[in-house]
Amino acid sequence: MADTKQLILDTALRLFNQQGTGAVSTNHIADGAGISPGNLYYHYRGKPDIIRALFEQLFAQTDERLNLPTDRLPMVSDIMMLVRINFEIMGEYRFIYRESLLLLRQDPALHQRNIEVRARGYEGFREIITALSSMGILVALDAAVVVRLADLLWLIGEFWLSSLEVSGQDLTDEAMERGIELMMQVIQPYLTTP
Amino acid sequence: MADTKQLILDTALRLFNQQGTGAVSTNHIADGAGISPGNLYYHYRGKPDIIRALFEQLFAQTDERLNLPTDRLPMVSDIMMLVRINFEIMGEYRFIYRESLLLLRQDPALHQRNIEVRARGYEGFREIITALSSMGILVALDAAVVVRLADLLWLIGEFWLSSLEVSGQDLTDEAMERGIELMMQVIQPYLTTP
């Protein structure tokens, strides 16, 4: 194989998304990738190592695909587009969002790393909301209110798909748009041009 | 023991909350309860059976402890009190909220049951919000807006604690109050007496 290391990751991601990390053993992954268990252990120390690698792949994808236009100032519609792309990425790495609380508890170092990456993302996001307010797209707001709005939008972005799954709804485009509508509902009272 | 069946549940709940369902075997539970593995299997078919029983216990607790005053009309502060109690219950059954998406995927019958119970709870909640609007505590609103507000409050109630954990914050009373503040932020623009 050209790149066994990546093949293992791709296979693991597919199986984890389908069956959850608990139900998928290193043997299953090797089997699904068409390689021997020994070979898998040559490339990775074990399942936790593979999970860490998938987290890193998710971080990299997020950095790569989640960007605002640089040639002009951001608008509300730009943010909603970011959220759509984020929903897409979350779908590709579904197992991470399904099991995050569990996976992070089992791996303190990964938890720490995740907190840092997440904090950077959140900071950037909050700055965008602040910018919208100072640009006059949102009415002038207390700093405290801006933070609460950012927190709300962030929470929706992070857990809307989970909410759909728990309530037994499919992750259709329409369902994702309802998440976007909830976000719009949050900021609608503060828009200068409704 | 007076009631071995309940003792097993109590022990399992404690261990699941501490270590997660994956890390806790039936042997561990039996050990923690001070009984033999064989005895555990006399009372339950296995770990999935115990998990189902804990879900049912959670449903019962929720029914029992989550009630509005019947001697007068509900106010906004009543709802916030409901949310506080709900956070408390969620703390007691923490493993369910940490692993819900995973546990429900592994047990379709339980998933179905959870969807039904949850739907009933959500319906009741939505009616309360509708009532607040028709009582004039919230300004008169489109039905669609009422639904979105209910969805938002429900989402916050369900995932605020998870959000805290993912971002590495402790589940203190102060942190929970910040969740309540987010809810207030959502309805604040629609309050008739701010």
Place this chain on the structure above:
DNA sequence: GTCTATATCGCGATAGAC
């Protein structure tokens, strides 16, 4: 109801040939 003993299974992990 509760125990002890045990059967079966599959996972994680490594050694050593190629």
Place this chain on the structure above:
DNA sequence: GTCTATCGCGATATAGAC
């Protein structure tokens, strides 16, 4: 890099004595 073979371990589950 990749494979085959294999060991040790612990988990689930049951049988049978008390």
